[in-house]
Each structure stands twice: as structure tokens, then as C-alpha cells.
Amino acid sequence: MMADITPVLERADANLPNSLDRLFDLVRIKSISTDPAFKAECRKAAEWLVTELNALGFTASVRETPGHPMVVAHHVGATANAPHVLFYGHYDVQPVDPLNLWDAPPFEPAIKEIEPGRKVISGRGTSDDKGQLMTFLEAVRAYKEIHDALPCRITILFEGEEESGSPSLKPFLQANAAELKADYALVCDTSMWDSETPAISAGLRGLVGEEIVITAADRDLHSGYFGGAAANPIHILTDILAGLHDDTGRVTLENFYDGVEETPAQIKAAWDTLGQTAEKFLGQIGLSIPSGEKGRSVLELTWARPTAEVNGITGGYTGEGFKTVIAAQASAKVSFRLVGHQDPAKIREAFRAYARSKVPADCSVEFHPHGGSPAIHLPYDSPLLNTAKMALSDEWPKPAVVIGMGGSIPIVGDFQRMLGIESLLVGFGLSDDRIHSPNEKYELMSFHKGIRSWIRILDALAA
């Protein structure tokens, strides 16, 4: 631990107007990674970050990839044995269509008071992820201005392709593993539990994606002529898909639950204090009754339980009106969310074996894999997690909670597999930030207390 952090926190407070100016500068750069028209803007954002980082005393550079460039920066710690953290964020943003739904131009950031005492920063990327990554840079700035040193050795990695599937990330990690290797990674691309409760995401479900295509006859058939005698691939497919769950909502694949552990009682108890209910969680999307495994809370279902989900299905005539056709083919996209130590390869094989067993001998089935990654889990009792939890709890009105995440953040798995390091997922977004949608915003409170949170976390990690 360095000296008292109070002056650092005060400096962050005093810096806030200038911190916002810098964030606004970054937001004004139209770094939409999916649209080739904005290629130069993506590079401009990377260069802007390099300039900022170099000014902060980092050794920073733009690093080429086949796509948009990476930014890599290094800074020593205050002591030789200070912990080494790798901070990750992304400077690219989502497209802005439909433009007519924005209340103000997406790349002209502004502060708005949306209700008495509640101010937000509006603009594309303010929450995802420019505002978030800038909380870390401004925390670093306050440290440097007060102590001319940093409590941890810091490596920074910013990518510019997160919104387009990160095609260059794995090769880049592989090629630069030695340079990027740290004690652990800090990933700032997630949300708080609510506006008063910070959150650390400790579990990320894995994912197996699989496309299944059933072929019956060698052409589309007239259902009058052949109906009743010819196999209908939609029937075969719906039979397979309907059989994936039993009456209690459990997935029926053989050995599917191998490696799935029950959530510890104290974690479940902590989740219960969050006040989440099926009515609240599902009410926001017009539903009320939990689907899936019976007798489990919605938090457990989405954070700690595996699923089998049909994400798309098509077959036969789907246009206006009606055609009495028996299709030659029908297909579906199926995904499995994984938890614990479920093995993606075994789950995929179990699905294929099950599906094959349901296909008549004169029909055929094809499978197309669409990605597979195991669940990732920071142990609930990890020191890293507990340290961050206490630091966050000091900053915010309510104690930090350790939550699960139903989705997958591939970078976390990549860091684990390719650099051999665990990630701490801390972010200050709120669920209503409208990331990926018109009128994206970031709470001014998120930005301000986010900066202060990183000051506390860096301090605690150095202890």
C-alpha cells in the first residue's frame, strides 16, 4: 500500500471537469469498428489513447493487426514487487442506426440532468466502453499527479474490434503473450447490480453453439400427394428439440449435468438479499413465470445453471399465406449455456448422439459447430475477489455483491487460456444504459465513483 489515498481521491474529484472533457474528446471520435467507412476513426481513437497514455508516463504504442489496431501500454509500479495488472477495455463502439431515434447527435456528448440530482453523460460509447475505460485512466492520472507513481505495475490493452467479434484478439494475445502476461487482468466492461450496489462478476457461463440440419426427401413435396407416407423433416426436428427438456425443465442429454455443482448456500443467501424476484426480472420483458428448471430462483437459473436453448428454427414455407408443402430440409440453431466444469466437447457430442438416435434411417442429419467455450469461474473465496469487494464497498452506498453472468465474455477465457491469468470483472454500467441502442448514456455517478473505485482497488491490490 502506498500512502493514504485520501489526497488521490480528492484529486480525482477536483479533476472531474477535465476528466469529462477528455472523455468527451474520445467519444467524439466515431470509432465504429463494424463499418469500414470508419476505419480511420478507429485508428484515430487508438492514437488518441496512445497520446494520453504517453502523457501519463506510460510507454504506449499503436500496434497493428489485420483489422483495427490494438493499444498496448506499460507502466512500472511504485515498488519492484508491486503486483502487475493487465487492464483491458475497448475503444470501438457500436453503429448508431437508427439515427432518427437519437435525441441528440450520437457523437456529440453532453451532460444531461434526467431527473433532479441525476446527471448522465449521453453519446455513443459513453457506457460501452469509452466511459468505463476512462475511469481507469483518470484513476491512474490522479495517482500520478499526487504521487508521481502507481501502486501497481500496469499493462494496458485496448482493442478496437470488440463490437465486431474480436477477430484479431487471439492471434495478438498469442503473439504477445510474454509481453502481456501479468498477475491478473482487470476487465472493465460490465455493470453494477444497481445504482447503489457495485458488483463483481465472478461466474460466466460457457457456450456451445450447434446448428442441426435434417434432410428427408430429395426435394420439397406436395403434402397432398405424399403427406402421411413421406417423412417430414420438421416433425423429426421438433421431436428432437421438444425432447431436450423433461417436465421439470431439466436438460435430458446423457451426462449433461456432469461437472455442474450446486451453488454454495452462503452465495445463494447473498443473492437472496438482492431482492430479485421472478416478477421483477421477467416483468421487464412482459413475462412472469420462470421457465427452465423448477424450484430455482431466476438468479440461480441465469447465473449458475446450464441451459439448452433453441435460438432459431426454419423449415418449409414461411411466407405470407399458406403452402401445403412437405419440406426437404429443416434446421435449427441450438445453444447450450454451460456452468461449472461442463465440457463443451462432451455436451456437443451428447447432443449429436441424441439427435442421431431420433433420425429415421432414410433421412439424414448434419451438424455445424458454432463455437464452444467452457464456463469460467473465479472461486468465491479468492483473495483477488475479496480484496476488490472490500475496496468497492468502501466507495459505494451499499456493499459490493459477487454475481454471476448468464452470458459469455470471451476475453476472460482467452486471458485464462492464453496468458494463464484470472480476470477481475468490475464495471460501473447500469442495465438501463442502452448500450448498442440509440441514446446510450453513462451515469455521471458511474464515471466519478468509477474513477474513485479504481483508485481504491489499485491501492488494495498493492497492499
Place this chain on the structure above:
Amino acid sequence: MMADITPVLERADANLPNSLDRLFDLVRIKSISTDPAFKAECRKAAEWLVTELNALGFTASVRETPGHPMVVAHHVGATANAPHVLFYGHYDVQPVDPLNLWDAPPFEPAIKEIEPGRKVISGRGTSDDKGQLMTFLEAVRAYKEIHDALPCRITILFEGEEESGSPSLKPFLQANAAELKADYALVCDTSMWDSETPAISAGLRGLVGEEIVITAADRDLHSGYFGGAAANPIHILTDILAGLHDDTGRVTLENFYDGVEETPAQIKAAWDTLGQTAEKFLGQIGLSIPSGEKGRSVLELTWARPTAEVNGITGGYTGEGFKTVIAAQASAKVSFRLVGHQDPAKIREAFRAYARSKVPADCSVEFHPHGGSPAIHLPYDSPLLNTAKMALSDEWPKPAVVIGMGGSIPIVGDFQRMLGIESLLVGFGLSDDRIHSPNEKYELMSFHKGIRSWIRILDALAA
């Protein structure tokens, strides 16, 4: 019965070259009803037929509809108490795309010898339905030329919208029911069993079409965030559809089989003599194992048993690649082929009640009806059917067979409901005529013996 028909048959034989010329004239008219560019050609075909019919002594006229015109013609019978038949055919044809797959221009008919002794008439509409309707006109011509009279009183109805769903037919029948009413209808738009065996289609399955739309959440969801807790409408839909059949292939809807009678043993025995097998029937489409109800022949399954068939299904992401979405909606088009006295309204209601019982309380289901018509059946022991059967058996190498038809021919139901008359379905097409496809043809034998067949049938009906 009029005098001996031998001279009439001989006259038909002698007329054949001129009969073909007349058919060629009609085929050259590009009466594609679905394409507005061919509107004038459709009228030209109607006018051509009126001219021919008037020349044959009919009182014929073009009759306007909101779409393409009808042709109606009347001719008295040889005696006052001669039976009155209504002959139906259609002068419109299918589009010709893809044109590059035709061996010759589709509207330039020609005679080709495709194997030694086997000649065909090539061109769009030669089989469907210009060649077929001309068999009847040429039969009439031979009678007129020999006897200057017809054995039956004949009303003719040709429509020009059969290939585009016959939108004007019902209103026309309704408005002209008194004029079109006859003792029975002769419909010439079907096929033979094989090139040696004429067929009378005695049973037509009915049809209930139904679209089902399941709605769960009020928007598409991310399967990471909500998966495991939020209802997935594709799961609900596949569960409903998979439950439509039991393990024996029977449809599970309540009271579904009410009104379904077992096919009489002697009819089944007659079908058995046709030599149809699952391997042959399904082999033509790359399949081999009968689907549907276990323990029944493919002829029984397609001619005499009801079905539930999913004709189309869609939901979620169906494009390239993968999206981990939980859809807000999923929908399917479902049809039921009906036999015997199954009631379309009751079947529809049974499906809806069953589906509703499977939809969770916080999700919703909508239904959109797409037509419903009961099965139609000429009693296997009807005198009309037996008369025609004997007349056909006299003409062809093998005795005529009474077959079922898996599909629906709406006109037959319309005649029954709106004119109160039964239809006799006799046609001389073959299953390889490629109707609706490039290189449509009609066997020269079908045309020639088709003319002779109608001479015999008219004679037998008059007896």
C-alpha cells in the same frame, strides 16, 4: 344409348391429325394466368374455345369475371331425357420459368418420339390442362360428325384462373348456379394410374390449414442474460408440434379420428394389385420408410388416412452464422388432410384447444385459419363410377382402377356445395408429364385414347 359407337371411334381415329392441329393452335396461345403480362393471351384462349364450341353446335360465350374470363357453352342431348353433364377444364397454364431448362420453346408444340413407338406432345399446357380438355371436345366432334347429335346434354365450363387459385370461380358458380346445374360433373384434370391403366379418382382428402403464432417476451432477448429463466416460444411451439403424433404415428388430437372409416377390404385388395410399394413410391423422392401411421400401405396412408403435417416453421435467428437470441415469437403453418366425415371446424378447434393447453399463462398464442374443406368421396359402389369404370376398361389395356387422391381439388367441393352435384374425375395425364415444370408433355396415346375414352363414357352415361 345411341347407335353403335364404332363409327364414332373410327371418326376420332381419322380426325387425329386435325385434332392435333387444333390442340397445337390452343397450346400456342400463351395463356399464363398468374402473369398480368399475359392477360390478353388468356382472353384469346377463351375466345378461341368459344369459336370452336360454336362451330361444334354449342351455344358458347366468353363470360366476364373480375379476373380472366370463363367460357360457358351448352348443347342439347339427343333425347329429352338424356343425362345432363357439366364438363370442367381450364385453359390457363403455369408460367414457363426457368426458360433455359426447356429443350424447345414452351409455346411451340411438337410431336416427339421419345422412345421407339412412344410419341409425346411437348409444350406448356399440353397435359395441364389443354390436352386434357381437348380430348373431350374432340370426342364431341366425332359424335357430331357421325350422328349430328350428342348422347348427353352437355354444359361446358372452362376457367382461366385454375393456376392462380381460382379466385373468380366460387362467385361465378354462385351467380350462375341455375345455368350450370347438371346431373353430374366430369372433371378432366387428373392422371392415369400408369400408361396402361386408366384411373377414376373417387376420394379426395379434405384440408384444414392453420397458422399458429406463439408470443413469449415482448422483445427478442439475449440468451445469456435471460436464458434459463425466460420462456422460449420455439420451445413451446416444438413441444406442441412434437406432441401432435404418438409413437405409432397416430394424430393425438381429441376425437381426431371421429368420422374416419376403415377402407373396405375389397378396395384395399384392389389397391394391392396395383403393385405399389413403399420402396417404389418413396424411392422416387429418395426415401424408403413410410412415415405416419404404422402398419398401413403407402396407398392407404396417402389416399385414405388423415394426417397432421407441419408445412412451415420459423422463429429466432435463421441467417448465416449464429445469434444467441431468445425470440419473442415463433410460428408454424400446420395442415390436416381429412378423410371420411371428419369435420374441418371440429379439427381446427381440437388443434386450438390442444395448443392452448400447452402455452404457459404468461405467454400467448394466436391462430390464423387458412382454409378448411371436408374430404370428398364418391361412394365406391356409385353407378356413375361403375359406368365410367367399365367404359374406360373397354378402351385401355388394363381395367380401370378406382383410386384415392391425397390432395384436394377445390372445384369438386365447390360443385358439390354450390351446384349440389357429384363429380367424376377422369384424366389421362401421367405422373411424369412434368406439369408445372420445364418440358411439359402429354402422351400422344393419352390424347388419342383420351378422346376415345370420352366417346365411350358419354355413350355409357346415356345408356
